Structures are given as structure tokens and as C-alpha cells.
Amino acid sequence: MKRWLRATTAAIALAGVGACEDARARRAAAPDASGSGTGQAPAAVHVPHRVDLEDRAMGTHVALASFTTEAIDEAALRSRLAAALAEIRRVEALMTTWREDSEVSRVNAAAGKAAVAVGPETLLVVEKSLWASRRSGGVFDVTFEAMRGIWRFDQDHADELPSPDAIARARRLIDFRRVIVDHDARTVKLATAGMRLSLGGIAKGYGVDAAARVLSGAGVGSFFIQAGGDLYVRGRKPDGSPWRAGARDPRSADPGDYFALVEVEDHAFSTAGDYERSFVKDGQRWHHIIDPRTGYPATASRSVTIWAEDALTADAIDDAVFILGPEKGLALVESVDGAGAIIVDAANRVHVSRRLEGKVHVVHPPTDGI
Numbered sequence: 001m002k003r004w005l006r007a008t009t010a011a012i013a014l015a016g017v018g019a020c021e022d023a024r025a026r027r028a029a030a031p032d033a034s035g036s037g038t039g040q041a042p043a044a045v046h047v048p049h050r051v052d053l054e055d056r057a058m059g060t061h062v063a064l065a066s067f068t069t070e071a072i073d074e075a076a077l078r079s080r081l082a083a084a085l086a087e088i089r090r091v092e093a094l095m096t097t098w099r100e101d102s103e104v105s106r107v108n109a110a111a112g113k114a115a116v117a118v119g120p121e122t123l124l125v126v127e128k129s130l131w132a133s134r135r136s137g138g139v140f141d142v143t144f145e146a147m148r149g150i151w152r153f154d155q156d157h158a159d160e161l162p163s164p165d166a167i168a169r170a171r172r173l174i175d176f177r178r179v180i181v182d183h184d185a186r187t188v189k190l191a192t193a194g195m196r197l198s199l200g201g202i203a204k205g206y207g208v209d210a211a212a213r214v215l216s217g218a219g220v221g222s223f224f225i226q227a228g229g230d231l232y233v234r235g236r237k238p239d240g241s242p243w244r245a246g247a248r249d250p251r252s253a254d255p256g257d258y259f260a261l262v263e264v265e266d267h268a269f270s271t272a273g274d275y276e277r278s279f280v281k282d283g284q285r286w287h288h289i290i291d292p293r294t295g296y297p298a299t300a301s302r303s304v305t306i307w308a309e310d311a312l313t314a315d316a317i318d319d320a321v322f323i324l325g326p327e328k329g330l331a332l333v334e335s336v337d338g339a340g341a342i343i344v345d346a347a348n349r350v351h352v353s354r355r356l357e358g359k360v361h362v363v364h365p366p367t368d369g370i
Contacts, residue, residue: 112193205315300325
């Protein structure tokens with residue numbers, strides 16, 4: 001399972017953006033010269049141009065982009081993008097485990113003692129997490145935070161394997177069924193002392209969705225928001241062409257190498273991969289997506305990209321599909337309304353779910369290797 005520190009694993013492929021796009025916009029908007037005999041100067045024509053904002057939040061790289069319109073100039077658009085970024089940071093403050101005053105940290109501090117009142121957003125994400133746990137047979141489990149410090153893939157990164165005894169002790173505290181939620185009272189309780197909850201495997205998706213609501217509410221009709229491996233795309237570009245999302249080649253040395261592209265409109269992508277936070281030891285890759293059934297890195301997949309109607313759902317099931325592998329993982333995807341998947345399995349084979357058939361353009365086969 002993953003916490004906040006999942007680096008970029010999915011991105012918008014920028015083909016078709018830039019000078020050529022602006023030129024198409026100018027041609028499409030050019031006035032008809034046949035009306036020049038009126039003696040009046042042609043009205044000024046707005047030429048859309050792209051505005052980007054990049055920063056860090058939730059322990060990862062965040063990128064937002066949109067285009068100016070006749071109603072929203074560059075200054076106004078930058079202000080809206082900044083408000084969306086601020087929304088991601090607001091969600092982070094509620095749900096991170098890196099701050100003692102967050103709602104999740106207060107739940108952890110009371111483990112085995114008392115139920116803790118949380119806000120409606122944290123409650124929603126906890127309940128979505130438990131939904132994902134039930135649907136996946138427990139391979140997605142937000143109580144995995146009990147393994148914190150056992151495997152060292154974060155700031156404490158070390159190319160070392162933990163002892164089997166340490167893994168076994170931590171695993172005894174992992175069980176989503178011991179998360180007690182009272183929806184009406186809006187409380188969350190961890191039933192056993194020592195248990196820990198982390199929403200790092202799902203909260204970035206909620207943060208992306210929350211930022212998207214800010215932009216949509218501010219009248220921005222075409223944009224993308226990406227936080228690490230979580231991405232949401234709204235609308236189309238000004239020339240009418242779609243945004244395109246890329247699935248990274250999990251064994252390529254180039255982080256900008258996408259083996260597959262998908263046109264995306266009003267949908268989310270979330271990617272789980274074994275290549276960002278990992279090390280190779282004794283001819284085997286060890287990485288941060290841990291199977292809670294074993295306490296060791298999952299071995300069935302190299303990367304999974306989930307396509308869904310919202311980023312929260314995509315983020316909720318990407319790790320589960322990764323851990324389950326192509327057969328059981330695709331069955332899970334097909335059981336979720338509006339979801340699709342691109343899976344690169346442990347043998348480097350590509351699997352595409354039914355809802356994405358005909359939508360995925362494979363640029364080249366994924367690179368092989370450890």
C-alpha cells in the first residue's frame with residue numbers, strides 16, 4: 001500500500017499543445033475578409049493560450065493546466081488554478097498522517113480507546129476505503145499504516161529487507177474489519193491499540209476531485225489536475241481536440257516514455273507502479289506496494305492504470321488491481337461501474353479491460369527487465 005509519497009506515475013501526454021494549437025485557434029477565429037468594405041476595423045479575436053501551475057502537495061508533484069477564454073484572462077485563470085491547489089492542501093491537512101493535528105492522526109492516537117469525531121470529508125474517504133477493502137477481499141487496507149517503518153521507501157529509504165518477525169508483528173495489526181465507523185455520529189474508531197490508519201492510498205484522488213470541483217464552480221470548462229499518479233481531465237482543448245493521458249513504460253529509463261495513450265474527457269486516471277519507490281536486490285525488485293496478505297511487495301503486476309469517472313474511485317482500486325494481478329484485478333474493474341484498466345503484468349504482458357477496448361493506443365510494447 002502507499003502513503004502520501006507516491007511520485008508521478010501517470011501524466012498528460014503533451015502532443016498537440018503549444019504553437020501549433022495556438023495557430024489552429026487563430027485560423028479558426030480569423031474574421032472573414034469579405035466584410036472589410038464596411039470601413040470598420042475587425043473585432044479583436046481572443047486566442048486561447050495555455051496556463052500551467054506546478055507545485056508540491058500531499059508529498060508529490062502537483063500540476064494543473066487550463067486555457068484562457070474570452071471571459072477568463074490569464075490573471076483570472078491563474079487565480080482559479082491557485083484556489084484549486086489550495087483545495088488540495090486543505091484536504092491534505094485533514095487526512096495526512098504527517099501532522100499530529102490532522103483528523104486521521106487523532107483517530108490513530110485514540111486506537112483501542114475511543115471513537116473520534118471527524119468531518120464529513122474524512123468520513124466519506126474512510127467509508128470509500130472500506131468499500132474498496134470489501135470489494136477487493138482486503139488487498140486494499142487502510143490499516144496498513146501499521147507497517148510504517150518496516151519497509152523503508154519514504155524519506156527513510158534504505159535498500160534493506162525487514163526481518164520476517166517484524167513483518168509478522170505488524171501484519172497482526174492490519175485488518176480493515178476492525179475500523180468501526182458510526183456514520184450518523186460521524187465517528188471513526190480503531191478497535192485495537194497499536195493499529196494505525198492511513199488514507200495516503202486514496203486521499204490524493206479525493207483531493208484531485210475536490211480541486212476539480214473548485215475549477216468547475218469557477219466557470220473553468222477545460223482543465224487537467226494531476227497529483228502524482230492521480231489525474232482528472234475535464235472537457236476538451238480549445239481547438240476541440242481531446243486531452244490525452246499516458247501510461248508510463250514501467251521499465252523504461254525515461255520517465256516521460258509512455259507505452260500507451262488514451263484520449264480522456266471528463267474522466268480520471270490513477271496509476272500504481274513498482275518503479276518509482278523501489279530497489280533491486282539479489283535480482284529481484286522490491287517496491288512500496290505491499291500485499292497486506294503477506295507483508296511483502298506484490299508480485300503480480302508492474303503497473304496498473306485505472307480509468308474511472310472520478311479520481312477517488314480510480315485511486316481506491318488501483319493498488320488492489322495491482323496486487324490482485326490481471327485475472328482477479330480485471331474482474332474487480334469490471335464490477336465497478338464506469339471503470340477500466342490497463343495492466344502490465346509481471347511477465348510484461350499488456351491487458352486492457354472491456355470498457356477501454358478501442359480507446360487505448362499502444363505506442364510501443366513495454367520495455368522488459370527486472
